[in-house]
Amino acid sequence: MGTGEVQACIALWDECGLLVPHNNPQEDIALFQAAPSARVLVAQLDEKIVGTVCVGHDGHRGWLYYLAVSLAHRHQGIAKALLNRAEEWLSAQAIRKVQLMIRPDNQSVAAFYQKQGYQLTPRAVMAKWLSKGADSSASSGSTDYLNTTITYLEMTSTPGFTDTELKLPEDCQLRQANKLPPSFYRYLYNTVGEPWLWWERRILSDDELEAILHESGHEVHVLYRGGVPAGFGELERKQDGSVELAYFGLLPDFIGQALGPIFLKSIVQLAWQATATKTLKVNTCNLDHPRALALYQSVGFSTTSRETRRIINPRSLGLFNKV
Template sequence: MSLSIRPISAEDVDAVVALWRKCGLTVSYNDPEADIALARANPSSDILLGEAQGRIVATVLVGSDGHRGWMYYVAVDPDIQGGGHGRTMVEAAENWLRQRGINKAMLLVRPTNTKVKAFYEKLGYAEEDRSLLTRWMRGGPGTETDPAQLWTIETTVTYLEMPRQPTRPTVPAPSGLRLGLQRAENPTVSFYRYLYNSIGAPWAWVNQRLMSDTEIAATIQDEKVELYVLSVAGVPAGMVQLDRREADTVDLAYFGLMPDFIGLGLGGYLLNWGIDQAWSSAPGRVTPGKVTVNTCDLDHPRALPLYQKMGFQPVRREVHRLPHPHLFGLEVPAHRR
């Protein structure tokens, strides 16, 4: 049985966690979902999967600290161990490191785990005379802290709908600013990440940070997804992302301003423009039956009132757990601390 190697995607998380648990690699003080989120969010790490017969049967988490390479979660389904698949995953991780100019691979093995130590020694790994010093910054063995509280954050999401096109005066553009509004045609992933990360950083936008470049490209370059960029004197100041992929519905997927442009009166103007664009019946486009949006209590405190002022009506609320902002080097918004 040969393995097909590929990077992890969002749809693989549950299967990977299940495999790690089956292999006995999870411990109470490490949340596997958080480990996956952190690895995927960091450009210096990745999780490689080994697939056979359409099933994930092996993994390795590989990364570098800029000087050395490290491997974690080297796992092979117990049902197929002994077939050389562990060696295949280690070699895949080593190749990942070589491609990034890393010349030394390292890993940690508990002294009592003699079987695993022997496995790596057969692959050419040798024990070095070094002292390992550690310090837990959050949680750790023997603490009473719930890992879910360390690695995730709870938020209440409000889902809103606008069932009919509003009839109201247009919100005028703020005076004294040279504004531009243009659709980004076939936007690049790097440009989209710049907008998303810059606009969302103060409000703990993390979902798209978990997505791979391939996943993001598949969304933003879809002809039914529209990305509009607001600029002030040529400088990107905000974005509106409309998703028309669901029949009879336009979802206002993302809307926001760059931090430097908050407080200039642009929010209401841009949201009003985005709503009008969502309802627009351009040639070849069917007028939607409703426009949707959602927000959460991590967002700007005025976001929900603004949506309601513009005509959106709350239809339901749900409590979700998101990867904690500190996994991405972000702060929890001040109003939630």
């Protein structure tokens, strides 16, 4: 690739908003060209570069970088053709899996990759700058972070609630949802969890979510009031006899109706119905409802440990409406 072609690629990446201060595009191209396990693939029209993709592998996984198509030539199948060519090259190198990373401020491209068969794969990506003078904070771009304190709690014996403590209002029903479809689960999870920034299940594909929901020992119990969903509790039963209350909460319209304590007691009672249950665990954090910790403690959970984590603000990932 000559100097003119290198500059054309860089100009294209600049047009597409792919350039960031902490990456030198000329050095990136030089590295791709020098490495036997990497290629720079381009699409040309009338001898002009209108699309690029950089592809490489580490002998185990393939990686994609700088997939770009000029604004004037989009929606013509160029990106898909480049992607297919990169995948073919990796397959010829006996690479079985290809991955890519999307910056938080570039989430709009995710839909394109999903149409090509790519799926979100939740992982914690860790990095360290090895070159002197590299600005490690620059890579975060517009991403911001939150410090969250997580409290872990458990219950080691059934609390023995009375019938009166478990009596729901007459217009309420608690039902276990069998073979819950992802669409209905997303409604419950997203609506209950949005005020508290529940994000982990939002990034899962329908197939990944369905696999969790239909797993043996997994239970979702939905609270209805007046015939409409008011909240849900999600239990995960483990083979060692432990049960985790993975998610619990009310839809915003039903908060403040004195449903929380009796609903939680009902879920706890269901968790202990199985004779194999040895412990019931739950965790909450300072992003949850302000009274969540006190509520768990009031029904018999005891704190076992706490930890503080610095996490990416889920709002900066485009998963929630900005406030």
